[in-house]
Amino acid sequence: MFNQARHIRDKYIRDEMWPSIFCTGCGIGNVLNYTLRAVDGVGLDIDRCVFCSGIGCSSRLPGYIEADGLHTTHGRAIAFATGVKLAEPDLHVVVFTGDGDMAGIGGNHFIHAARRNVDLTVICVNNYNYGMTGGQVSPTTPERGLTTTSPYGNVEQPFDLCRLAIGAGAPFVARWTVGYPYETIEAIAAALRKPGFAFVELLMPCPTGYGKENRLGDSEAVWRWYKEHTISRRDLLQLSPEDRAASRKIVVGTLWDVDRPEYTRRWAELVQGL
Amino acid sequence: MTAGFDYEKISGILGPREQFTQGDVACAYGALLGGCTFFAGYPITPATEIAEALSRLLPRVGGICTQMEDEIASISAVIGASWTGRRAMTATSGPGFSLMQENIGYACMSETPCVIIDVQRSGPSTGQPTEPAQGDMLQARWGTHGDHEIIALAPASVQECVDLTRKAFNLAEEYRTPVLVMTDGEVGHMREKIVLPAADEVEIRRRSGPSTPPGAFVPFQATRGKIPEMAGFGTGFHTYVTGLTHDERGLPATSSANAHTRLVRRLCEKIADATPALTDVEQDLQEGAEAGLISYGISARSAAGAVKRLRRDGLKISHLRLVTVFPFPEAVVQAFAAPLARIIVPELNLGQICHVVREAVDGAARIERVAKIGGEIITPLEIVRAVREGGEPVRAAS
Numbered sequence: 001m002f003n004q005a006r007h008i009r010d011k012y013i014r015d016e017m018w019p020s021i022f023c024t025g026c027g028i029g030n031v032l033n034y035t036l037r038a039v040d041g042v043g044l045d046i047d048r049c050v051f052c053s054g055i056g057c058s059s060r061l062p063g064y065i066e067a068d069g070l071h072t073t074h075g076r077a078i079a080f081a082t083g084v085k086l087a088e089p090d091l092h093v094v095v096f097t098g099d100g101d102m103a104g105i106g107g108n109h110f111i112h113a114a115r116r117n118v119d120l121t122v123i124c125v126n127n128y129n130y131g132m133t134g135g136q137v138s139p140t141t142p143e144r145g146l147t148t149t150s151p152y153g154n155v156e157q158p159f160d161l162c163r164l165a166i167g168a169g170a171p172f173v174a175r176w177t178v179g180y181p182y183e184t185i186e187a188i189a190a191a192l193r194k195p196g197f198a199f200v201e202l203l204m205p206c207p208t209g210y211g212k213e214n215r216l217g218d219s220e221a222v223w224r225w226y227k228e229h230t231i232s233r234r235d236l237l238q239l240s241p242e243d244r245a246a247s248r249k250i251v252v253g254t255l256w257d258v259d260r261p262e263y264t265r266r267w268a269e270l271v272q273g274l
Numbered sequence: 275m276t277a278g279f280d281y282e283k284i285s286g287i288l289g290p291r292e293q294f295t296q297g298d299v300a301c302a303y304g305a306l307l308g309g310c311t312f313f314a315g316y317p318i319t320p321a322t323e324i325a326e327a328l329s330r331l332l333p334r335v336g337g338i339c340t341q342m343e344d345e346i347a348s349i350s351a352v353i354g355a356s357w358t359g360r361r362a363m364t365a366t367s368g369p370g371f372s373l374m375q376e377n378i379g380y381a382c383m384s385e386t387p388c389v390i391i392d393v394q395r396s397g398p399s400t401g402q403p404t405e406p407a408q409g410d411m412l413q414a415r416w417g418t419h420g421d422h423e424i425i426a427l428a429p430a431s432v433q434e435c436v437d438l439t440r441k442a443f444n445l446a447e448e449y450r451t452p453v454l455v456m457t458d459g460e461v462g463h464m465r466e467k468i469v470l471p472a473a474d475e476v477e478i479r480r481r482s483g484p485s486t487p488p489g490a491f492v493p494f495q496a497t498r499g500k501i502p503e504m505a506g507f508g509t510g511f512h513t514y515v516t517g518l519t520h521d522e523r524g525l526p527a528t529s530s531a532n533a534h535t536r537l538v539r540r541l542c543e544k545i546a547d548a549t550p551a552l553t554d555v556e557q558d559l560q561e562g563a564e565a566g567l568i569s570y571g572i573s574a575r576s577a578a579g580a581v582k583r584l585r586r587d588g589l590k591i592s593h594l595r596l597v598t599v600f601p602f603p604e605a606v607v608q609a610f611a612a613p614l615a616r617i618i619v620p621e622l623n624l625g626q627i628c629h630v631v632r633e634a635v636d637g638a639a640r641i642e643r644v645a646k647i648g649g650e651i652i653t654p655l656e657i658v659r660a661v662r663e664g665g666e667p668v669r670a671a672s
Contacts, residue, residue: 047509072380083354
């Protein structure tokens with residue numbers, strides 16, 4: 001395990017960027033770790049990978065990877081990534097984004113890329129708030145959740161990002177929390193292998209933002225909160241129908257995996273012989 | 275990609291070298307002949323015909339043409355495509371141009387070559403979608419936030435839609451910067467004869483690639499003058515591209531006053547210092563003239579007509595047409611102004627470039643304007659009248 005960690009660090013990490021900007025107890029570093037292990041496991045050529053992102057804590061991730069990176073403007077990572085992929089379909093294009101970046105300001109690009117089924121792997125780090133700017137209400141903040149701009153509680157219904165992705169046409173959709181390392185690595189690997197728009201939502205604590213505002217406790221307690229409030233799809237299916245209906249837990253696992261023709265392949269077929 | 279620029283194939287698809295066509299379509303022709311292989315756009319009057327023409331043409335030359343969900347996505351996709359090595363473009367009009375401003379700044383900051391055509395229409399807001407205007411000229415210069423320089427060209431004819439769009443691609447690649455082609459609804463929709471360039475008239479200048487191997491290569495270190503070499507994605511150079519203030523390695527240096535100053539000054543100077551090379555003007559000077567016209571774009575056509583009429587009537591007048599509007603050819607304008615008492619600037623707006631002229635001339639001549647909005651072009655007679663009777667004064671830009 002130690003050797004594998006060193007292998008991942010030596011092979012993929014951009015040393016000059018260390019230490020990271022992430023707060024104690026934040027899970028974004030884990031997302032980086034899991035993603036790189038998945039990239040390694042799938043055997044992608046790192047020279048042919050492009051890591052795109054927008055603005056926010058999670059969008060800093062491409063900077064830590066010794067690879068091509070495109071750190072773009074707020075909300076636009078998926079649109080930039082679409083340009084990269086359409087222009088050079090042989091590249092592996094991965095997007096790191098967050099709930100505010102992707103579902104707030106960038107919501108339109110998200111649903112349209114899913115609809116087009118462009119071959120991208122989109123990893124959305126959902127921490128229920130705008131962390132980089134100090135913990136404001138986001139499109140995924142739970143109802144009644146406290147943030148610096150919802151000090152009396154959030155009155156809005158949050159997006160279920162996975163249902164949104166499925167509704168928009170994404171052929172692969174998975175959700176985990178960063179407290180499940182092996183499952184998350186496996187989900188990201190499956191997303192990387194999927195020829196099409198593959199979406200992975202990773203629920204993740206923000207101890208200095210949402211966690212503190214909502215008194216979820218210290219880092220360890222926040223991480224535990226995520227485990228206690230989620231149930232895997234497999235475990236849910238084993239519950240009695242009554243218990244399943246009564247469950248208020250967030251379902252994690254691979255939630256959708258279907259085959260749909262991918263955009264760049266359809267384009268290549270369409271224009272062949274013109 | 276552009277390595278495979280094939281004049282014979284492109285000219286075969288474009289058809290006869292002499293054609294009677296529309297300015298927007300001519301922009302599409304110019305794009306192909308400029309080596310463009312990627313277009314992303316969003317429908318908007320009066321620029322839509324560019325997207326329509328390119329959606330027919332680009333797939334036939336191995337290019338990609340896609341309609342995105344909005345103008346922000348369009349410019350985003352163009353920037354992404356450019357980093358794979360393609361010559362990439364979008365086209366829009368005022369409302370879309372407004373939406374693109376943030377990412378135009380990103381292209382400046384990340385030194386991404388790309389071309390944006392703005393077929394200007396009457397604003398502000400939705401304004402008069404089908405009517406021409408030149409109301410985006412200072413937005414072209416200052417639309418995105420922060421200090422920056424921009425290259426902006428202004429075609430006055432359908433022929434120049436071909437020529438300046440071609441040129442825009444070379445400038446974008448050479449200077450690693452967004453280049454704006456500021457046309458308008460009149461030039462975009464009018465039809466004129468064009469002559470497409472012959473094979474030996476087409477020059478494809480490319481961005482310089484890395485001259486040192488991965489590891490030794492410093493991606494944002496200026497090598498040719500103030501312009502860095504560009505290592506595209508997928509080539510093993512592991513380039514990190516960010517809109518944050520970055521050092522020569524491309525890595526964030528947001529708290530460093532030095533890094534920010536060095537970067538932003540270099541980005542500005544790489545264009546400002548090249549003003550003599552970038553200057554493209556037409557001068558029609560008359561010995562002894564006390565009045566002169568400075569024009570650009572469609573209004574230059576009317577200005578040329580006014581000059582003819584005034585001279586026929588025995589009045590002496592000089593004319594300077596800006597083909598490159600930005601970087602502003604300050605030295606040329608100052609020399610033009612030196613013998614003159616008055617300069618009249620006709621524009622399809624309430625006064626934009628006249629302010630830049632006034633700043634350059636700095637009191638050496640009085641600046642007047644022929645300012646027209648509402649959707650009709652300025653007539654030569656309106657300019658004649660302004661020369662004879664005096665144009666509107668230019669108030670301080672406040």
